Amino acid sequence: EKEVGSNGQVITLIVSANIGPNGRPPTSTIRQRISLLPSGKGLQFETKLNWSEDRELLKVRFGHNVRSSSLRYHVPFGYVERANHTNTSWEQAQFEVCGHQWASIAEGNCGVAVLNDGRYGYSSERDVIELSLLRSPKAPDDLCDIGEHCVTYAYLIHEGHSHAGLDTIFSSASYLNSGLKEMSMSPLLKAANQLAGPLPFIRVSPSNVHLSSMKPGEDDPTQTVILRVFEAYGSRTSACIDLAPLIQARRYSEGAETRYVVSVDEVDILERTSEWRQEESVNKAEQDKDM
Structure with missing residues (x-):
C-alpha cells in the first residue's frame, strides 16, 4: 500500500x-x-x-x-x-x-x-x-x-x-x-510588552557552543538560574551568552534601580561555586590537621 x-x-x-x-x-x-x-x-x-x-x-x-x-x-x-x-x-x-x-x-x-x-x-x-x-x-x-x-x-x-x-x-x-512543548509564557509576555522589538530570550555563540539546559538552582530556585553549556566539536573556543533585556544586569524604572542578575559564577556538577569549594577545602584541611 x-x-x-x-x-x-x-x-x-x-x-x-x-x-x-x-x-x-x-x-x-x-x-x-x-x-x-x-x-x-x-x-x-x-x-x-x-x-x-x-x-x-x-x-x-x-x-x-x-x-x-x-x-x-x-x-x-x-x-x-x-x-x-x-x-x-x-x-x-x-x-x-x-x-x-x-x-x-x-x-x-x-x-x-x-x-x-x-x-x-x-x-x-x-x-x-x-x-x-x-x-x-x-x-x-x-x-x-x-x-x-x-x-x-x-x-x-x-x-x-x-x-x-x-x-x-x-x-x-x-x-x-x-518536538513541541506546551508551556505558559504569560508572565514573560506581560513583561515583554514593555519592549520595543522582538524578544531574543537567550543567544549562545559561536555555533559549536550549545546550551544543554536552563533550570532553577537547587539550593535557591527563586534567586538563581543554572545554564549548562558545552563545546560540542572538540575544539578550543571562547563563548558568549547574550541574555534578553528583561534579565540583563540592570534596569532603571522611575529613578529606581532593579537588579536582575547580581553575579555570574562557574559551578561544578553539584552547583557549588569556586569560592564555596575553596572554603570546603580549607575546612577539610583544618579537620585533617586536628586529627
Whole structure:
C-alpha cells in the first residue's frame, strides 16, 4: 500500500507492509510516513509497528558510498569515534555501538548520518549503517517488545565533519528529538510588552557552543538560574551568552534601580561555586590537621 501526498514543495510517502520473518505468514505490520526534513537535506521516517515476533531482531539498514575508516557516534555533550571495520578481535566485539541521537560517517566535505529519537543501538561496516529498532527477547519480560511502537529516525546528508557539517548534524538531531512543548509564557509576555522589538530570550555563540539546559538552582530556585553549556566539536573556543533585556544586569524604572542578575559564577556538577569549594577545602584541611 502506498499513498503519496504533496504540500507545496514537501512530498510525503506513506508505506504499509505486513511481514513474517523467515518465510512465515505475516504476523506483524509496519506503517511508515516518509517525508523531507525541514532542511531538505534528508528523509524522516515516522514508523508505527505492531510487533508480534519472538526473538527476532528488527533493524533498518542504510547503504552509502562514503569511504572512511571510522564513524562518529553521539554521546551526551559530544561524540566518540569507532572503527568502520573488523580487522581485530576487539573491533569484531564492537559489533554494536551505543549512540544517542546520531551516527555519522564522512570523507572530506561530504557525509551521511542516521538520526533517531530513542533507539540507541548502531552497527556499521564499510558501506552500511544499521539502527536496531526492536529485539523481542524473552527475558526479563516474556512479552518484551510485543505490541505497538512508534519510532522516528532520519537519513541525513551533510557537509562532512567540519564545523558546518557538525552544525547540520546537531541541529537536525535536536529538531528530531525536541518536538513541541506546551508551556505558559504569560508572565514573560506581560513583561515583554514593555519592549520595543522582538524578544531574543537567550543567544549562545559561536555555533559549536550549545546550551544543554536552563533550570532553577537547587539550593535557591527563586534567586538563581543554572545554564549548562558545552563545546560540542572538540575544539578550543571562547563563548558568549547574550541574555534578553528583561534579565540583563540592570534596569532603571522611575529613578529606581532593579537588579536582575547580581553575579555570574562557574559551578561544578553539584552547583557549588569556586569560592564555596575553596572554603570546603580549607575546612577539610583544618579537620585533617586536628586529627
